[in-house]
Every structure is written in structure tokens, then in C-alpha cells.
Amino acid sequence: MKRQQPIELFMPPNMLKAKVGGGLGGLDMAAMKRAEAAIDGLKSEFAGWIADDVHALVAARAQYAKAPDAGSRAALLRAAHDIKGQAATFNFPLIARVAASLSRLIGELPPAAALPAGLLDAHAGAIQVIHRQGLQTSDDKTALALCAELDARVDEMLAPRK
Amino acid sequence: MSGYRFDRLKILAVDDNVHMRKLVVTILQAFGVSQIHEAENGERAWAVLREANPDVVVLDWMMPGMSGVDLIRMVRTNPQAPNPFVPVIMLTGHTSMDHVRLARDAGVNEFIAKPVAVKTMMSRLVSVIEHPRPFVRTSAYFGPCRRRRGVEEYRGPERRAEAKHPQAAE
The missing domain is CATH 3.40.50.2300 (Response regulator)
Known part of the structure; x- marks a missing residue:
């Protein structure tokens, strides 16, 4: 018979509730409105922020080309992942989509497998083009076709490993 | 409010x-x-x-x-x-x-x-x-209970001890 290990389950005191109070448990709509307004106030900075992120990605890609090791690969993944997570907030949803594809490629290929240079460049190039052309909607047909092609190429690359 | x-x-x-x-x-x-x-x-x-x-x-x-x-x-x-x-x-x-x-x-x-x-x-x-969430302490995990419901009722032995991922035991 297998030996049973003990499990301890307990509820710590809810110090947070004691600190902030609030009896209704709902969302604070006024606070959310203030937050939406505050984000609107940041919008003038978004153009600079996305430019910084694209620049960081291009630099990380160049560094990986120069020295393709675990550190530069991790830095490239972080740069792609950052853009995936925030480009939509900065009003560039298609850049977020391309970055998601790039993140998937880098994240799902085993560390021992070399990253395909052509496909990395295609993603980095697509992000630069979408940024340069200021495509802030998700309905540009040419860009959508490009995104679909990149997705398909990544699928092909990852398929043998599934 | x-x-x-x-x-x-x-x-x-x-x-x-x-x-x-x-x-x-x-x-x-x-x-x-x-x-x-x-x-x-x-x-x-x-x-x-x-x-x-x-x-x-x-x-x-x-x-x-x-x-x-x-x-x-x-x-x-x-x-x-x-x-x-x-x-x-x-x-x-x-x-x-x-x-x-x-x-x-x-x-x-x-x-x-x-x-x-x-x-x-x-x-x-x-x-x-x-x-x-309640907290759980086992030989392999300490943190918030990872089950969303019904946990308050469970007081038995650690059932996942032989699980593939040891840290998943609770």
C-alpha cells in the first residue's frame, strides 16, 4: 500500500480585505473610468513606445545573427513577446499578431534547434513595414495576407515536432 | 460604487x-x-x-x-x-x-x-x-490552492503524490 503524505489546507487571515474594506464586492466603475481616461492621456506617447519596441526587436534580431547563443535567443524572444503583449494597446494590432507568430516560432522550437534565419527576418521585416506604414487597423488586406503567410510558415516549421 | x-x-x-x-x-x-x-x-x-x-x-x-x-x-x-x-x-x-x-x-x-x-x-x-484562496502545504508545493471549487470540503491524504509532475501534488 502506498504511503499517504499529509496535506495541510488552511485559510490565511484576509488582511487585504481588512485593509481596503468595501462591502459590495463589485468593480469600482468610477475608478475604471479614471483609468481609461488616464490611458487616453498616454496615447500621445504610444507612437514613441511602439517605435522603441520595434527598435529593440530589430536590435535583438541583429544580435542573434551576430552571436546565435542562448542569451541572444532569449533576448529576441523577450523582445517579440513584449511586442506581442503590448502592440495592440499601442494601436498596432497587426504588429501584435506578427510578434505572436514570431514568439511561437522561437518559443516552441527546442533550444537545441537553430532558429530559421529567413523566417526570423521575414517576421522582423513585416513588423518594420507595418510600423513604417502606420497600419493601425486590423483590416489591411495586404498585411493580413502577410500575417497569414507567416503563420503558415511557422506552422510548417513546427509541424514535424508536434 | x-x-x-x-x-x-x-x-x-x-x-x-x-x-x-x-x-x-x-x-x-x-x-x-x-x-x-x-x-x-x-x-x-x-x-x-x-x-x-x-x-x-x-x-x-x-x-x-x-x-x-x-x-x-x-x-x-x-x-x-x-x-x-x-x-x-x-x-x-x-x-x-x-x-x-x-x-x-x-x-x-x-x-x-x-x-x-x-x-x-x-x-x-x-x-x-x-x-x-486557501493555502496548501504539501511536501512538494506551498501556495494558493489550485482548485477553484470544493476544496474546503477536502481534508484527506495527498492524492497527487505519484503525479508525473511532483510540484502538482496537493
């Missing part, structure tokens, strides 16, 4: 990306949180945690050096952690089940999938205030 005194909260926001950090801080400030500490990596966050002992941590996953998941493990299990029960809200672009499971098994309380939305941030904050 919810009546929460968010101004009494002390929150640590951890993200290596300065823009995402600014976005999170802006949202929290608009909620009324006045004590916000920032850290740009896991190592700095650990130092701030020990100095400031925040009430809530909003944490990015992917950072150079110590990752968000590494930091949560330290928060939950390192004897030098000031509060192993501190609620951790993980803000991440990772949304696959494998990633969610990994973070959950490290001891995360709540997730926010990027891109961050105001309503989700508020909802997760209210969740850690109103619906704290």
Missing part, C-alpha cells in the same frame, strides 16, 4: 519593459493606489519585496535573469520572504495551458493576459481581495 480604499494598498509592479510598467502604474494610480513600488527585474523585485512588504504583486513572467515564475517560487518558499501569502497577479503574454499550469504550480493567484485591460486589472484586484 464598491467602497474599496485602494489608497491604502501598497503594490509592487514588476516588468522589465518600461512602457508596460508605466501602463500598469498609470492604471493603478487611477484606481487610487498611492503606494506603488516598481522593479525592472526579478532580482530587484526580491529586494523591494523584502524592503517594502507590498500587499499585492503585479508581475511579468518573462524577464532577463530571474523570471516571474522564479520570483513567485521564492516568495512562497524562501524563509526570507516577508509574506509568503502575498497575492501575486501575473501579467503575461503566455496564454497556453502549459504556461498557465506552470505559473499556477509556482503559486500565482491570478492571471492577466496581455494586452492589459482596465476592467481585467480591476477584476483581478477585487478577486484577490474578495475571494482569497
Whole structure:
């Protein structure tokens, strides 16, 4: 018979509730409105922020080309992942989509497998083009076709490993 | 109106990306949180945690050096952690089940999938205030209970001890 290990389950005191109070448990709509307004106030900075992120990605890609090791690969993944997570907030949803594809490629290929240079460049190039052309909607047909092609190429690359 | 005194909260926001950090801080400030500490990596966050002992941590996953998941493990299990029960809200672009499971098994309380939305941030904050989860201690795990429902009734032996992933035992 297998030996049973003990499990301890307990509820710590809810110090947070004691600190902030609030009896209704709902969302604070006024606070959310203030937050939406505050984000609107940041919008003038978004153009600079996305430019910084694209620049960081291009630099990380160049560094990986120069020295393709675990550190530069991790830095490239972080740069792609950052853009995936925030480009939509900065009003560039298609850049977020391309970055998601790039993140998937880098994240799902085993560390021992070399990253395909052509496909990395295609993603980095697509992000630069979408940024340069200021495509802030998700309905540009040419860009959508490009995104679909990149997705398909990544699928092909990852398929043998599934 | 919810009546929460968010101004009494002390929150640590951890993200290596300065823009995402600014976005999170802006949202929290608009909620009324006045004590916000920032850290740009896991190592700095650990130092701030020990100095400031925040009430809530909003944490990015992917950072150079110590990752968000590494930091949560330290928060939950390192004897030098000031509060192993501190609620951790993980803000991440990772949304696959494998990633969610990994973070959950490290001891995360709540997730926010990027891109961050105001309503989700508020909802997760209210969740850690109103619906704290019980904590579980086993030989392989310490952290919030990873089951959402029915856990209060279970008082039996550790059933996952022979599980494939030892940290999943609870």
C-alpha cells in the first residue's frame, strides 16, 4: 500500500480585505473610468513606445545573427513577446499578431534547434513595414495576407515536432 | 460604487519593459493606489519585496535573469520572504495551458493576459481581495490552492503524490 503524505489546507487571515474594506464586492466603475481616461492621456506617447519596441526587436534580431547563443535567443524572444503583449494597446494590432507568430516560432522550437534565419527576418521585416506604414487597423488586406503567410510558415516549421 | 480604499494598498509592479510598467502604474494610480513600488527585474523585485512588504504583486513572467515564475517560487518558499501569502497577479503574454499550469504550480493567484485591460486589472484586484484562496502545504508545493471549487470540503491524504509532475501534488 502506498504511503499517504499529509496535506495541510488552511485559510490565511484576509488582511487585504481588512485593509481596503468595501462591502459590495463589485468593480469600482468610477475608478475604471479614471483609468481609461488616464490611458487616453498616454496615447500621445504610444507612437514613441511602439517605435522603441520595434527598435529593440530589430536590435535583438541583429544580435542573434551576430552571436546565435542562448542569451541572444532569449533576448529576441523577450523582445517579440513584449511586442506581442503590448502592440495592440499601442494601436498596432497587426504588429501584435506578427510578434505572436514570431514568439511561437522561437518559443516552441527546442533550444537545441537553430532558429530559421529567413523566417526570423521575414517576421522582423513585416513588423518594420507595418510600423513604417502606420497600419493601425486590423483590416489591411495586404498585411493580413502577410500575417497569414507567416503563420503558415511557422506552422510548417513546427509541424514535424508536434 | 464598491467602497474599496485602494489608497491604502501598497503594490509592487514588476516588468522589465518600461512602457508596460508605466501602463500598469498609470492604471493603478487611477484606481487610487498611492503606494506603488516598481522593479525592472526579478532580482530587484526580491529586494523591494523584502524592503517594502507590498500587499499585492503585479508581475511579468518573462524577464532577463530571474523570471516571474522564479520570483513567485521564492516568495512562497524562501524563509526570507516577508509574506509568503502575498497575492501575486501575473501579467503575461503566455496564454497556453502549459504556461498557465506552470505559473499556477509556482503559486500565482491570478492571471492577466496581455494586452492589459482596465476592467481585467480591476477584476483581478477585487478577486484577490474578495475571494482569497486557501493555502496548501504539501511536501512538494506551498501556495494558493489550485482548485477553484470544493476544496474546503477536502481534508484527506495527498492524492497527487505519484503525479508525473511532483510540484502538482496537493
